[in-house]
Amino acid sequence: VSESVGGGEAGAQSSPTPALRGRLLSKYVALLVGIVSLPLLASGAFGIWSSYQDHKTSLIRLQREQAQAAAARISQFVKEIEGQVGWISQLAGAAGTAEQRRFAMRLLLRQAPAITDIVSADADGHEQLRISRLDMDVIGSRVDLSREASFVQASAHKVYYGPVHFRGESEPYMTIALAGARRDAGIVIAEVNLKFIWDVVSQIKVGDKGSAYVVDADGRLIAHPDIGLVLRNSDLSPLAQVKAALHGGSSVAPEDGQIAADVEGRRVLTAHADIVPPGWLMFVELPLEEAYAPVYASLLAAALVLLAGLVLAVISSFMLARKMVTPIRALQAGAARIGAGVLDHRIDIATGDELEALGRQFNSMAMQLQQSYATLERKVDERTHQLQLANLAKSRFLAAASHDLRQPLHALGLFVAQLRANTGAVEHGNIIGRIDAAVTTMNELFGALLDISKLDAEVLKPKLAAFPIQTIFQRLETTFGEAAREKALRLRAVASSAWVCSDSILLERIMLNLVANAIRYTDKGGVVLGARRRGSMLRLELWDSGPGIPEDQLRNIFAEFYQGSGPQRSDGGGLGLGLAIVERLGGLLDHRIEVSSTLGQGSCFSVLVPLAAATQFVQPVVPIQVIEDPCKGKLVVVIDDDPMVREGMRGLLVSWGCRVVTADGDGAALAILAQRGEAPDLVISDYRLAAGKTGFAAVARLRSVFAAEIPAFLISGDTAPERLREAADSGFRLLHKPVPPNALRAMLSQFLRQAGAARQRIDTDVSVASAIRRPSADPSPVSRP
């Protein structure tokens, strides 16, 4: 069972197993990777984003600061020129000759290379002195400058920054005019070549490839590291950043750095600052790729770290998942192996957790399975051994039975030979007597064998009833009185008033065998039968003064064909089946049979019977035998497929006064009966007929043809337990071959006497039980040592 179940489970498990393999691992890996990676990714992405933002912000701030610093430098450049011009303006008001002022102004030109022309005018706006790098000095021209913007603005605001103009459409110039401290000091007007700002601008380093440049209020380029751009008089106002700065005005300083295209079309990060004075704009621009290079580098680094983290997470997740899954797989594989019947397989998991506990439980389960399996096997072995023993016993039994049957058969053969040879009347009578004895012995043997067979087939069903034990005691005394007297033994039954609950017939059969045995094996002294109360039981005891049974033989005496040693065996008195029948009957009735013995002193057999309350008991009245012979003139049909049996039966029945019809089947019988035109009084049929027919069917056929419950019984040579059971179930009475003539006669008389009653219900148990019971003077011989 365990194998088939285990195999079935293993088969059921093994087929889906390959499809499922690894799914748990991938699930765990996915889950763990997800758990680890998502926050990592999220934090990494956030880190990268925020660092990008920080960097960008700081970059923009840095650039704005740079722009402001550069603007301050340009502003300082302008302020310096203003200061130098201012010195001249102070000088102009101060006392001094025109020649001294002219010298001072020429000196200024030498000191300030950016100033190309310088003009001083009096308070009325008349030119006093004009000094130029390229032209001859003009002294006292008194040209009217009072309407010039430079004069007007400087007079009003002390200082004037003119618009940037480009000489020859190329070089940027600006006019600076300053009023002297005193009202009558007049003003000084200077032309400044702004190309010189290049010296400042080209020194401002913006990264590697970045640049700083200056545009005027109109967006025209004033200064750029590439002076060519300036000299080409570039208008940068179309550039987005310049346009935005010009329109945004100075008050709105953009918080965000702008990304725009520079004059060469490169993408740059740009920042600007106002140059006050003179109201220009300073731009600082860094190529985007250079500006963001560190950002990209840090992004790359962060991404690499993130990637490394992810890889680490995946690897560790995989390892963790494997660590988790490995014991589960070990469990799975172990369970599969155990399920497949490898019960000595042990699951080895050392995780120290529930899985290890589970593994241990699997192991203990497997161990228990293994143990129970072993137990089962041992039981099977034992049972097989028992069966072998039983078979052996059967063989022994058959050997013994055939031996015991051979003896009388051998004797019969000898006697029949004597009969042929010897024709003397006296001798004839003696030989017939001996043949009779041999036949009787054989009958007894067959009867006993039949009993054993019936008991083994369990066709007997005990019919329990309460009855006084004394009835059995009395019968035993009566039955064995004669036999005891012949051996000069005392036989006494101690009277008992107890009632027992048992099957009286079967219990009597037990006692018959026991008493017969006791008398057979006892040579002197006597046999005492008694009863003792033992609680709710009654113990029937049979004491004898026989030779006793050796202790080592006490169990064996109940075996079939066991015969005690000693002279008793030679007298041919026992068949060795008595105690075997006793034991079986005891088992059937659930009465315990015990034996105790002392060698040389005697034995005691006891039977434990449950006590019963005394009720009114009607002593069965033995019916008065009708003297009239019931057989005379009765028509008896004998059906048997064996012609010898048919002839034997005809002769016997005719000698008893019957009219006889014999046939080999129901068809032949009906044909003869039809000729006679007479219904039979009794049908005796063989159980098994030719062509697979049975006696039941034949009888049934006759009964249906004659439409009457014709009395009938069956005779069979078949003692197979199944046959017995069939017969019992059919309700027919059954005699077993060989049938002693007196038994046949008794059966015949009984049936024909009751012929008046058309229907006769036959109680199977009773019939079989009475069949077991022998005539009182002829109990089943029980062998004993």
Place this chain on the structure above:
Amino acid sequence: MMKRRTFITTVLGGVAAARPLAARAQTRALPVIGFLHSAAPEGAAKNVAAFREGLRQAGYVEGQNVTIEYRWAENQYNRLPALAADLVERRVAVIVTSGATVGPLAVKQATSSIPIVFMIGADPIYAGLVESLNQRRGNVTGGDILQHAARTKASGTAARAGAGSEDRRLLANPENGNIVTEPPVMEAAARRLGLGFQLAKASRERDFEAVFAGLAEQRVGGLVISTDALFNNRIEPLVALAARHAIPTVYFLREFVSAGGLISYGASIIAMQRQGGEYAGRILKGAKPAELPVVQPTKFELVVNVETARTLGLAVPPTLLALADEVIE
């Protein structure tokens, strides 16, 4: 003079012959700059060196990654058109011309595709080389030393610096275009100071002697040497003649004063040559002339040779000394 030229040619040829064959083979693949000069190589060595320096600043070294084809007009300006045509024919990458405006004009006429870098002393717009200084189109760019702009100042200085006679002269080369533009400016300056003015001409070195002898005879109080490739090329003879005839002379280049001339006022020709080299390099790198504005000088230097003044018996005013950018003792 011929001997000296032969010597230089021989030296240059020797250097060329000494180059390894592989390097010479390599030079064939190098870009070629055509260098056209109105004057002669002797006396222009500093200018050429300055040009090479500018070229090196732009990343080019002659013989390593650039070849320069030199064409010298030997101060004979009528040879310039033929030399220019030769360079154009050779399909050089860029033509750099220095000296009289005749040179660049000849090249401009010969090609409208090969970039031209000029280094002149005249007004390039007036000369017809470019339409504007900020240069929005065309294949011509370059630099001038703003002599045309500073000439008034220089003339004034020259007029004032004279001594003795109130007669002032301007020496100009009749083959140079500025023979038209320069004299009126000088004359106006002289008139403003109440001085007399006349033009003196010389187109060949051999004329110098006669011109100076004449000026000395006329007791000229002051002389201005106009800016011209021939004059700039023959600094020492001119200075020597001025000294010999004791004529106070004003120049445009400091190199004259360094050589013993009295006074100079003007921009640096060396700086211009350097600028020309840089522009040539930038054009070799792919820049277009239209992207390169004409460069004008911002620095004008007053150089005074006190020694010469003393020799001439001139009293140099302290204010002039104070204003001078350099005073040579």
